[in-house]
Amino acid sequence: MMTMMKNTRTMRALQAAAGMIVLAFGWQILSMIFPHYLFPPVPEIISRTVEVLITGSLLVDVLLTAGRIFGGLLGAFALGGILAMVIGQSRTAENFVAPILTFFQGIPALSWVVFAIIWFHGIEFRVLFIMIMTTLPAFTFQILDAFRSMSKDLFEMTMSFRPSRWTLFRFLIVPTIVPGILTAWKVNLGNAARVVVVAELVGATGGVGYQLLRQQQLFDMAGAMAWTLQLVLFVLVVQQVITAIENWALRYRAVSERAM
Amino acid sequence: MSDPVIRFTNVTTVFSRPDGRGDFTAVDRLSFEIAKGEIVAVLGKTGCGKSTMFKIVAGLIEPSAGQARVIGHDPFREFDFFRGKIGIVFQNDRLMPWRTALDNVLLGLQILDSDPKQAEDTARAWLTRLGLSGHETDYPHALSGGMRQRVSIARAFAVDPEILLCDEPFSSLDEMTARDLRTEFVRLVRQTDKTAVFITHQIKEAMDIGDRVLAFHRPARIAYEARLNATTSDSDRQRVHDDIMRVLSAEPAGTEQGV
Structure with a gap:
């Protein structure tokens, strides 16, 4: 069975790599047809990408963006978790808060960028505000859904032992909402990466978004691609870390042999 | 004689229908007592209110009227008093x-x-x-x-409770496994001197397990009661079995569904 799993994983990895190779190959062909300032050759993009990664002064911008993404996501996660718990236990709170969050969800990220620039001075606070406001509704609703999917049977069984609220939270609620939390992180990570770039593009003096703005001003397509790839790589690495955590935390789940 | 471990006095439970069309009565002026060390099997058709009675004893729901006392206390209002005193085996295993x-x-x-x-x-x-x-x-x-x-x-026995509540715990198992577990369960209850309430819809299971069998009509109220022990003759057991069959078959039609 283990060999079968390994073969399946290898096959998936090969298919994914093949897809990327086809994409790179197509780009390379375009670079031969069109001028390099529009479609730079793949080796040049790769060398510029590596250059960012190994040059300390440039890597700082990548780390700055990563920090902003994590800061925003952590803030939204903490606030969203509290809101979800409050809404989950009170219908009145839900009636009050849920429409506000739904309203926020309808506001485009760019509008939040404009609001932040008008309202606040500090760059970091602006970015944090934008990140939280754009990811808070999704975190709240996803954690709330996970909380609401808690088994009534398990709740009654746990309550039969008369736990304190804290014990109930630790032993039942947390394990119940963990899968939902991990999914929320995966979904919001992609959203946050897109939003942070917009926020940095308009209102920051450092970070991947700021660097992208500079490449646009220099009309440097290879540079724009290199900085874009930094963000893509960052998202992919963090997604893999979350998947690894998910595999460990949800190891109790039965896996159908047919599905493998 | 010592006080009963469980005492129901005219307990009534009324629920609102989920679709909002009025109420239905799940438990109707139910009164009974269970002494320490007794194993009482509660029998009744599906939806007769056995599980509602069970949840009242467990303190998971509060009766609409009447008085439920477990070890002299209100199981719903004095919820924390029962920490470690009640062990429950549910119909499905409810394992995390x-x-x-x-x-x-x-x-x-x-x-x-x-x-x-x-x-x-x-x-x-x-x-x-x-x-x-x-x-x-x-x-x-x-x-x-x-x-x-x-x-x-x-899990239920590990906390060494005074009272064990079992809600059709073997109903989803095959007959052989259920029989083995039933025997094991009664042996453990006797060994550890627990008071047990065992809910079932199978007459044979109720008679195999209980020192006393309570048959419920719908909504939950006692329609028949019989005491059994190791010396009860086969003919008496057969008579009790037939009586329970007759009582449950004679249940009026069109009664409300319990929870």
Whole structure:
């Protein structure tokens, strides 16, 4: 069975790599047809990408963006978790808060960028505000859904032992909402990466978004691609870390042999 | 004579219909007493309110009228008083899928803040007693239905409760497994001197387990009561069986569904 799993994983990895190779190959062909300032050759993009990664002064911008993404996501996660718990236990709170969050969800990220620039001075606070406001509704609703999917049977069984609220939270609620939390992180990570770039593009003096703005001003397509790839790589690495955590935390789940 | 461990006095429970069209009565002026050390089997058709009565004893719901007392206390209003005093075996095993067999048995002990080392020894001992030695680290999905129900029985016994409540715990198991577990369960209850309320819809199971059998009509009220013991003759047992059959068959039609 283990060999079968390994073969399946290898096959998936090969298919994914093949897809990327086809994409790179197509780009390379375009670079031969069109001028390099529009479609730079793949080796040049790769060398510029590596250059960012190994040059300390440039890597700082990548780390700055990563920090902003994590800061925003952590803030939204903490606030969203509290809101979800409050809404989950009170219908009145839900009636009050849920429409506000739904309203926020309808506001485009760019509008939040404009609001932040008008309202606040500090760059970091602006970015944090934008990140939280754009990811808070999704975190709240996803954690709330996970909380609401808690088994009534398990709740009654746990309550039969008369736990304190804290014990109930630790032993039942947390394990119940963990899968939902991990999914929320995966979904919001992609959203946050897109939003942070917009926020940095308009209102920051450092970070991947700021660097992208500079490449646009220099009309440097290879540079724009290199900085874009930094963000893509960052998202992919963090997604893999979350998947690894998910595999460990949800190891109790039965896996159908047919599905493998 | 000592006070009864469980006493219901004219307990009535009325629920609102989920679709909002009025109410229905699940328990109707139910009165009975259960003495310490007694095993009482409660019998009735599906939806007769047995489980509602069970949840009242467990303190999970409050009666609409009447008085329910368990060890002299109100199980709903004095919820915390019953910490460690009531163990429950449910119809389905209700094991936490993210906990191993051992951790599931440990749950009640952890909630009661037992000493970790002692709690683990107790949990392991109960798993061994129920024939699950070697399965301590298995997750529920890796266990058979019978094994999972054994884990849930171990979980209920591990906290050493005064009262055991069992809601059709063997109904989803095959007959052979159910029979073995039934025998094991009665032996453990007798050995540990517990008071037990055993809900079932099978007459034979009720008669095999109970010192006393209560047959419910719908909504829950006692329609028939019989005492049984080891000296009850086969002919008397057959008579009780026939009486219960007659009483349950004679239940009026068109009564409300319980919960």
